[in-house]
Amino acid sequence: MLQIRVLGEGPIYRNPNPGYGSVGGFFSNLVQLSDQEILCTYNRGGGMYATDLAFHSARSIDGGGSWPEHSVVHDPATDDVAYSYHDPMLAQLNDGSLVITSFRVDRSDPDRPMFNEATGGICEYELVVLRSSDRGRSWSRPEPMVVLEDLIVTPSSGVIELEDGRWFLPFDRWHAFDSPQPYRPQVVGLFSNDQARTWSDPVVIADTDSADKGFWHGQVLRMNDKSLFTMFWTALMKSDIESLPLHCCRGSSDATRWAEPEATTVPGQTNHAVDLGRGHMLNVHTRRDGPQPGFFAVASSDEGRTWDLENQVCLWDATGRDKLGVEAPETYPRSHDTIAFGAPRAIRLADGDVLATFWCTEMSVTHVRFVRLSVSET
Secondary structure, X not given: OEEEEXXXXXXXXXXOOOOOOOOEEEEEEEEEOOOOOEEEEEEEEOOOOOOOOEEEEEEEOOOOOOXXXXXXXEOHHHOOOOEEEEXXXXXXXXXXXXXXXXXXXXXXXXXXXXXXXXXXXXXXXXXXXXXXXXXXXXXXXXXXXXXXXXXXXXXXXXXXXXXXXXXXXXXXXXXXXXXXXXXXXXXXXXXXXXXXXXXXXXXXXXXXXXXXXXXXXXXXXXXXXXXXXXXXXXXXXXXXXXEEEEEEEEEOOXXXXXXXXXXXXXXXXXXXXXXXXXXXXXXXXXXXXXXXXXXXXXXXXXXXXXXXXXXXXXXXXXXXXXXXXXXXXXXXXXXXXXXXXXXXEEEEOXXXXXXXXXXXXXXXXXXEEEEEEEEEEO
16 A cells, blocks of 8 residues: 655745735646756746736745746747737756746737637637756747647647657647637647657547547656556536546557556546556646545555555545636636636656646635645555
């Protein structure tokens, strides 16, 4: 049996002056730069879909115990269009450089919503990449990423550099803002031969199936044996989008072949799995239904085929603080407008511990937190 222990936790970014303005932290992503140096990119702004969302970074030089250094990754005030920037997916390449893949939205009309309440379609946006060659201390300006015209996709995970030198990037597929077609979510992977400028050769990772199961937000990781693995938020595509247990999927090392998603016993939504070696894995996930909403960590001893729910650990109890303080329809996409926590990310550190981050809301302040975990055999 694997035992999960919480070694430490605390805020990465929390608005220090909430009386002077509402600034939240959202959508964190991690890389370890050295034994003690860790970089976290995240969104800062007035809300999950706010018009002022921008990319920031936090740096720890004590292995994730404290985060004293914060900086702006890109200042939207320098753009010639009023963009908001969303979910900075961070990855470290083999040469040590860093890359953020993401998307930005023209908010010249601040009243235009990001998602169409009637169709579930997403508004117009631009895919972008930012690069750093100095450990995230400075970044290039956002550069456009080009995909096939019929693909409406946003990155669901960070770049994976393949053994043949190509880059692989998983995406969530949406449909157009005013499309009358039913929403049929899909997770696809695209390949780049020119370091993220263009993306092509789509491969389906998970598709809405004949049983009307939809899949979202696969955080793809490279396992120790070079194969790929991900787990999905899964639901039945009814009017109220009925949640199902997480499903998992395995891919070949070159990302061109993917097995059909298989159901697990883990009840959850957004999540991130980590390979701990020797067949051991950890998954950090949100739980929005049931008697105790929040973030949970659960371990597997057989490469993610089964999960020890009896010994899972609650990392953040969201009971009574799982939604923002207004009523919202239960149907997608408006059901997401009042979400008060989500998007966990996790990495295995060089010493074998796991560092997880997520955003959550406490005392009306939405912020980014970390939890450091150890996983050991008993």
